[in-house]
Amino acid sequence: MYEIEHIVCILYxxxxxxxxxKKRRIPLWGLIIGVAVSILFQCITRNKDFILIVSGAxxxxxxxxxxxxxxxKFGYGDSILILAMGIFLGFWNILYLLFIAFLLAAVYSxxxxxxxxxxxxxxxxxxxxxxxxxxxxxxxxxx
Numbered sequence: 507m508y509e510i511e512h513i514v515c516i517l518y519x520x521x522x523x524x525x526x527x528k529k530r531r532i533p534l535w536g537l538i539i540g541v542a543v544s545i546l547f548q549c550i551t552r553n554k555d556f557i558l559i560v561s562g563a564x565x566x567x568x569x570x571x572x573x574x575x576x577x578x579k580f581g582y583g584d585s586i587l588i589l590a591m592g593i594f595l596g597f598w599n600i601l602y603l604l605f606i607a608f609l610l611a612a613v614y615s616x617x618x619x620x621x622x623x624x625x626x627x628x629x630x631x632x633x634x635x636x637x638x639x640x641x642x643x644x645x646x647x648x649x
Contacts (some may be wrong), residue, residue: 508639511547512644515594519637522587532583540590547594554596562592562600583634591636595649602648606639618641 518540526532548559566589575583593594609630618624643649 512649514543514638515634516637516644519633519640522629523631523634523637526583527632530631532581532587532633534586537583538587539592540587541593544590544593556598558598559593561597562594562595563565563589565597565600565604566590566592581632584636587633587636591640599649603636603639603643607635611635618644 522532522540525536548554565617566585566587568584569580569585569588573580573582588604589598591603595603611630614630614635618628618630640649
């Protein structure tokens with residue numbers, strides 16, 4: 507079961523990453539499916555403490571509020587995906603995933619600014635960094 511959950515999650519993140527790169531939007535139905543599957547997964551497996559699941563979900567809700575307050579400088583799609591991943595992974599693992607994803611995004615930003623002389627206002631899709639962070643965390647044995 508453990509390997510199947512990782513394969514499904516990687517495929518899900520990979521498909522959302524491709525969509526985010528191509529269209530710069532993530533379909534709401536794909537995100538709703540992710541949230542629903544995460545909730546269902548936790549109900550069936552009960553492998554995480556309820557408090558960790560709820561606090562992981564709250565992390566996503568905080569990001570949704572940030573999206574709203576910043577007029578979507580950080581997209582709603584990214585925030586809803588963080589909500590789904592927070593439910594799936596729990597609080598400490600979503601924080602670890604976000605740390606890796608933001609670190610990778612920061613390195614990418616530095617490269618865009620210094621090597622390619624892109625502007626500070628340039629945006630880029632964030633889901634691929636979440637996907638890379640998940641794969642990296644999985645390979646390091648944290649998920």
